[in-house]
Amino acid sequence: MLLWMGIFFFLPLLMMLAVSFAGRGTYGGVEWTLSLTNYAHLADPMYLRIYGRSLALALATTTLCLLLGFPLAYSIARAPARRQGVWLLLVMIPFWTNFLVRTYAWMFILRTEGLMNTLLINLGVTTQPIELLYSDWAILIGLVYGYLPFMVLPLYAAMERLDLSVVEAAWDLYATGWSVFWRVILPLTKPGVIAGCILVFIPSLGAFITPDLLGGAKTMMVGNLIQHEYLVMRDWPLGSAISFALMALVLLGVMAYFKTDGRLDRFERGR
Amino acid sequence: MNRGRIWLLSASLVNLLFLYLPIAVLILFSFNASRLSATWQGFTFRWYLALVENQALLTAVHNSLLVAVVSTSIATILGVSAAVGMERLLGRRRRTVEVTLLLPLVIPEVMLGVALLLFFVMVKLPLSLLTVMIGHVVWNVPIVAVIVRARLQKLDPRLVEAALDLGATPWLAFLRVTLPLLTPAIIGAVLMAFTLSLDDFVVTFFTAGPGSTTLPLKVYSMVKSGVSPEINALSAILVLISMALIGLSLVLQRQRN
Numbered sequence: 001m002l003l004w005m006g007i008f009f010f011l012p013l014l015m016m017l018a019v020s021f022a023g024r025g026t027y028g029g030v031e032w033t034l035s036l037t038n039y040a041h042l043a044d045p046m047y048l049r050i051y052g053r054s055l056a057l058a059l060a061t062t063t064l065c066l067l068l069g070f071p072l073a074y075s076i077a078r079a080p081a082r083r084q085g086v087w088l089l090l091v092m093i094p095f096w097t098n099f100l101v102r103t104y105a106w107m108f109i110l111r112t113e114g115l116m117n118t119l120l121i122n123l124g125v126t127t128q129p130i131e132l133l134y135s136d137w138a139i140l141i142g143l144v145y146g147y148l149p150f151m152v153l154p155l156y157a158a159m160e161r162l163d164l165s166v167v168e169a170a171w172d173l174y175a176t177g178w179s180v181f182w183r184v185i186l187p188l189t190k191p192g193v194i195a196g197c198i199l200v201f202i203p204s205l206g207a208f209i210t211p212d213l214l215g216g217a218k219t220m221m222v223g224n225l226i227q228h229e230y231l232v233m234r235d236w237p238l239g240s241a242i243s244f245a246l247m248a249l250v251l252l253g254v255m256a257y258f259k260t261d262g263r264l265d266r267f268e269r270g271r
Numbered sequence: 272m273n274r275g276r277i278w279l280l281s282a283s284l285v286n287l288l289f290l291y292l293p294i295a296v297l298i299l300f301s302f303n304a305s306r307l308s309a310t311w312q313g314f315t316f317r318w319y320l321a322l323v324e325n326q327a328l329l330t331a332v333h334n335s336l337l338v339a340v341v342s343t344s345i346a347t348i349l350g351v352s353a354a355v356g357m358e359r360l361l362g363r364r365r366r367t368v369e370v371t372l373l374l375p376l377v378i379p380e381v382m383l384g385v386a387l388l389l390f391f392v393m394v395k396l397p398l399s400l401l402t403v404m405i406g407h408v409v410w411n412v413p414i415v416a417v418i419v420r421a422r423l424q425k426l427d428p429r430l431v432e433a434a435l436d437l438g439a440t441p442w443l444a445f446l447r448v449t450l451p452l453l454t455p456a457i458i459g460a461v462l463m464a465f466t467l468s469l470d471d472f473v474v475t476f477f478t479a480g481p482g483s484t485t486l487p488l489k490v491y492s493m494v495k496s497g498v499s500p501e502i503n504a505l506s507a508i509l510v511l512i513s514m515a516l517i518g519l520s521l522v523l524q525r526q527r528n
Contacts, residue, residue, distance in 0.1 A: 004412065005409070009371075012390035015389055015390055015393060016385070019389060069286070071282035076283070090290075091290070092517055093514055094294065096513040096514075097513045098487065098490070098506075098513065100487055100490050101294075102294070103494075104502060107494065108293075108297055108300070114498075118310060145290075145293065177275050203379070205379065206380060208380070208473050213494060213495075223379065223381040226381050226385055230388070230477075236389065240385070240389070246381075247382055250379060251377075
């Protein structure tokens with residue numbers, strides 16, 4: 001197993017790291033010269049805009065998924081055991097459905113002559129079809145739609161373990177709905193919240209299909225940029241450097257997660 | 272309290288509507304007689320018939336199944352042995368293996384695809400179904416290992432010890448005691464790996480060569496050339512297949528219990 005992962009996982013990554021310091025040949029090959037040019041290129045304002053958009057979209061996706069997923073996970077966890085299975089199944093079906101299919105569904109709905117525009121015109125909201133597809137909004141909808149199950153499942157796992165008598169005690173002690181939520185439910189389900197956020201944040205930051213299909217040429221994200229540099233511009237060294245920048249962003253997120261997780265453990269042991 | 276309940280329930284219903292309405296609309300319009308319009312023009316099975324006659328699509332389905340079967344088998348063998356082997360390691364070494372296993376899961380898929388492409392080109396391995404299979408095994412091994420390991424850690428170590436005390440060799444104890452206890456987890460892992468392999472687009476996109484088009488690649492190229500009722504019909508079939516796979520995993524789990 002280690003041999004397999006060594007050859008087909010770590011070796012490719014190391015080669016990519018090496019290539020990210022090399023130069024680009026005239027015909028798109030790799031020229032073995034040691035330089036930091038590719039990493040200097042990363043600070044190009046055009047690229048910075050793309051990282052900025054990716055980060056903003058990933059954060060917005062995570063927040064929306066949390067806002068939507070939290071009440072759903074909570075009501076699943078509080079439902080009677082028999083019904084919980086049915087609810088979970090309903091969340092699992094989209095989770096197991098092909099991602100391309102789910103993205104295509106939004107193309108079908110949002111396109112100019114699509115369902116949404118037909119509906120809006122028939123309702124008299126607008127006379128001319130609106131351009132809904134190929135925008136940041138379309139990408140955001142697609143990402144939230146795609147990754148919502150990733151948020152609901154860990155949240156549910158955390159809430160299932162939540163001791164309901166604690167919540168009832170808070171009610172009995174005349175806590176208002178808000179303070180029960182902020183001071184009892186949220187702190188107790190924090191590990192699930194963090195896990196869900198990480199699971200949504202990582203894939204949406206590196207998303208490729210969603211911005212490719214629902215976004216336009218002006219709404220690239222990092223994932224598309226890497227693909228563009230590799231397959232269209234044939235500038236492998238620069239593409240590799242961008243990949244490592246993306247990985248650094250992701251690892252920062254994961255490390256932040258483990259750090260808060262560790263603190264949480266200590267906090268619980270302290271009690 | 273009651274108002275909170277109603278609020279929660281309606282929020283959940285909005286969620287489910289959001290999750291299912293797009294899929295429902297997609298399936299509904301796969302039966303629409305009109306090719307272009309988003310208004311209902313009558314019922315037809317025409318688009319489904321067109322799929323069956325599409326030779327390129329059938330080849331892609333065949334390729335996808337082949338890749339999924341081969342890569343799932345390899346990933347299962349490697350993943351299960353990794354999970355079992357890990358239990359025997361201690362301290363630092365165990366930690367190293369753990370990180371090795373988790374890294375492919377946190378790394379963005381695009382990056383993995385690109386790194387594999389780079390690797391295959393540099394070692395001059397022509398892009399084909401073989402390279403696609405290798406790519407799928409790379410992220411399916413960790414998935415299998417994580418699922419099997421979770422189960423392994425919950426097993427009672429006394430069971431294996433008892434077998435050893437009764438004169439079983441370690442290998443026999445593994446085959447007769449550990450493996451049967453792990454079976455539900457392994458079945459779950461196999462189904463998961465198989466589904467993920469069947470559905471994977473990103474890694475396949477970078478590691479597939481000419482003539483090794485899989486179903487998701489074919490769907491992608493169809494979608495790229497515009498919305499059409501054939502894609503709706505194909506999507507409806509894919510949704511049904513994923514529902515069938517979940518059903519299968521549920522039935523298998525229930526039998527075990």
